[in-house]
Amino acid sequence: MSVKIFDTTLRDGEQTPGVSLNVKEKLEIAKQLDRLKVDVIEAGFPVTSEGDFKAVKKIAEEVSNPTVAGLARANKKDIDRAWEALKAAKKPRIHTFIATSPVHMEHKLKQSPEEVLESAVEAVKYAKSYTDDVEFSAEDASRSDKDFLCDIFEATIDAGATTINIPDTVGYATPQEYGALIKYIKDNVPNIDQAVISVHCHNDLGMATANSLAAVENGAEQVECAVNGLGERAGNTSLEEVALSLDTRFDYYDIKTDINLKEISRSSRLVSHLTGVQVQPNKAIVGENAFAHESGIHQDGVIKERTTYEIMDAQTIGLKENKMVLGKLSGRHAFKQRLEELGYDLTQDELNSAFKRFKDLADRKKKITNLDLEAIMEDEISQVSETYHINLLQVTSSSGLATATVQMEKEGETINQSACSEGGPVDAIYDAMNEITGLDCKLRDYNIDAVTSGKDALGEVIVKLEYQSEIFIGRGISTDIIEASAEAYNNALNKIYEGE
Numbered sequence: 001m002s003v004k005i006f007d008t009t010l011r012d013g014e015q016t017p018g019v020s021l022n023v024k025e026k027l028e029i030a031k032q033l034d035r036l037k038v039d040v041i042e043a044g045f046p047v048t049s050e051g052d053f054k055a056v057k058k059i060a061e062e063v064s065n066p067t068v069a070g071l072a073r074a075n076k077k078d079i080d081r082a083w084e085a086l087k088a089a090k091k092p093r094i095h096t097f098i099a100t101s102p103v104h105m106e107h108k109l110k111q112s113p114e115e116v117l118e119s120a121v122e123a124v125k126y127a128k129s130y131t132d133d134v135e136f137s138a139e140d141a142s143r144s145d146k147d148f149l150c151d152i153f154e155a156t157i158d159a160g161a162t163t164i165n166i167p168d169t170v171g172y173a174t175p176q177e178y179g180a181l182i183k184y185i186k187d188n189v190p191n192i193d194q195a196v197i198s199v200h201c202h203n204d205l206g207m208a209t210a211n212s213l214a215a216v217e218n219g220a221e222q223v224e225c226a227v228n229g230l231g232e233r234a235g236n237t238s239l240e241e242v243a244l245s246l247d248t249r250f251d252y253y254d255i256k257t258d259i260n261l262k263e264i265s266r267s268s269r270l271v272s273h274l275t276g277v278q279v280q281p282n283k284a285i286v287g288e289n290a291f292a293h294e295s296g297i298h299q300d301g302v303i304k305e306r307t308t309y310e311i312m313d314a315q316t317i318g319l320k321e322n323k324m325v326l327g328k329l330s331g332r333h334a335f336k337q338r339l340e341e342l343g344y345d346l347t348q349d350e351l352n353s354a355f356k357r358f359k360d361l362a363d364r365k366k367k368i369t370n371l372d373l374e375a376i377m378e379d380e381i382s383q384v385s386e387t388y389h390i391n392l393l394q395v396t397s398s399s400g401l402a403t404a405t406v407q408m409e410k411e412g413e414t415i416n417q418s419a420c421s422e423g424g425p426v427d428a429i430y431d432a433m434n435e436i437t438g439l440d441c442k443l444r445d446y447n448i449d450a451v452t453s454g455k456d457a458l459g460e461v462i463v464k465l466e467y468q469s470e471i472f473i474g475r476g477i478s479t480d481i482i483e484a485s486a487e488a489y490n491n492a493l494n495k496i497y498e499g500e
């Protein structure tokens with residue numbers, strides 16, 4: 001069995017507050033939807049504006065594989081305008097709708113159920129005079145009387161509707177209830193076999209995908225959805241969630257779509273860029289974190305066997321690979337793997353030492369990048385055996401006078417020293433360190449650079465010390481530049497001791 005995918009990114013998706021696409025942008029998305037192999041593109045609602053009319057017309061002229069649909073209220077003006085825009089399409093569909101729930105009929109339309117039924121039938125007949133492919137939607141179907149729905153669907157199918165749509169317009173339904181509604185309509189509309197049963201769900205309670213899938217289990221043959229779940233209010237059913245649910249759980253649903261899954265990721269990115277609506281990182285399938293692992297136990301599992309923590313392969317949706325994000329919760333296995341990818345081959349001791357540095361950094365820095373790791377590794381390489389070790393640094397600075405207190409350790413002995421300097425906090429630290437070590441060395445060069453970017457960037461300090469006419473280079477890295485400065489100086493001092 002298979003279901004059709006009716007994409008409404010360009011119609012209901014464009015109803016997302018704040019989104020407005022021009023003709024060129026809509027055409028670009030339509031071409032991508034064609035590559036994605038959706039069955040139907042709902043290109044817009046032509047009566048709403050000159051721009052939307054032009055966009056639907058352009059898509060109808062240029063995108064020929066999928067059916068191109070245009071929305072129209074149940075009146076002649078809307079249907080005329082929809083047809084005017086759609087007539088060049090190879091496979092045009094007029095999609096007409098009217099609300100069937102008591103609250104909509106009474107308060108919004110101010111029509112009786114009989115009048116609504118008559119308007120629906122007239123609209124379908126009129127649309128049918130233009131094209132064989134007519135979809136009729138009973139807006140707010142999930143809050144409508146079930147038997148009235150059956151009557152209106154029977155009548156509109158008789159009038160020529162080839163698809164009948166049962167929207168959960170306000171995202172009110174629950175999966176079991178919605179599935180039962182689809183089954184009820186399937187079982188109680190006598191001519192239902194002459195039309196495709198379609199569903200259109202909204203995500204107000206976060207159940208749009210679950211509702212759509214429940215509908216499919218109960219006989220729905222077309223699912224209306226939008227890329228990234230865009231749409232009015234909390235959005236529509238997300239296309240990628242339906243497509244990947246059916247693919248991943250084919251064992252359960254036994255239902256196929258024609259969607260080219262490899263184009264999912266690209267479609268999501270394009271829609272996000274052109275609409276300006278960012279995808280939440282933890283969004284199923286297309287969120288930045290959907291194929292990312294940060295915690296050590298998961299990373300270890302995935303390294304050993306991907307399917308321990310992945311039910312889908314990132315490559316299925318067109319991504320290159322999954323992601324191992326290094327952070328404070330990561331473990332040695334993932335850390336080692338990343339270092340190996342960067343070309344470092346470490347002994348167990350080297351790995352343990354670098355891993356400790358990495359964990360210390362990860363406690364201070366949210367995201368550890370390859371540049372951070374390279375900086376840690378370069379720093380590890382330039383480490384010498386430590387004669388002196390810095391235990392503590394304390395700096396105050398005001399009105400051009402800085403005071404530094406440094407605590408260093410040498411062979412188990414702790415030494416405290418303070419110094420004042422008008423040359424700033426780094427100068428005061430270096431004076432204190434000179435006092436502690438008793439070495440008469442001169443600072444010949446001091447250079448500071450950001451290794452990575454962002455507020456929590458790693459700073460790298462390189463110093464050149466002259467001692468007895470010889471130059472000793474020291475390097476220090478830290479998210480705290482004062483600390484990096486002290487570590488660089490200490491690194492150079494220790495090199496002096498190593499040489500002695």
Ligand SMILES: CC(=O)SCCNC(=O)CCNC(=O)[C@H](O)C(C)(C)COP(=O)(O)OP(=O)(O)OC[C@H]1O[C@@H](n2cnc3c(N)ncnc32)[C@H](O)[C@@H]1OP(=O)(O)O
Pocket residue numbers: 012015045047048049072073074075097098099108109110139169232
């Ligand atoms: C569930 C959905 O997503 S429905 C689609 C929603 N999309 C949009 O609304 C797209 C953007 N809309 C627009 O540009 C405008 O609303 C237009 C051009 C469609 C209509 O604009 P206006 O003529 O100014 O009417 P307005 O939007 O204020 O009110 C809607 C009118 O359509 C009527 N109406 C609503 N739905 C239908 C329908 N399916 N069939 C017939 N009439 C309808 C309302 O009762 C109201 O009629 P009234 O003016 O007699 O009270």
Ligand SMILES: CC(C)C(=O)C(=O)O
Pocket residue numbers: 012097137138139140165167168169170200202
């Ligand atoms: C126009 C219809 C199909 C709609 O968008 C809805 O009911 O949500």
Ligand SMILES: [Mg+2]
Pocket residue numbers: 012167169200202232
């Ligand atoms: Mg809708």
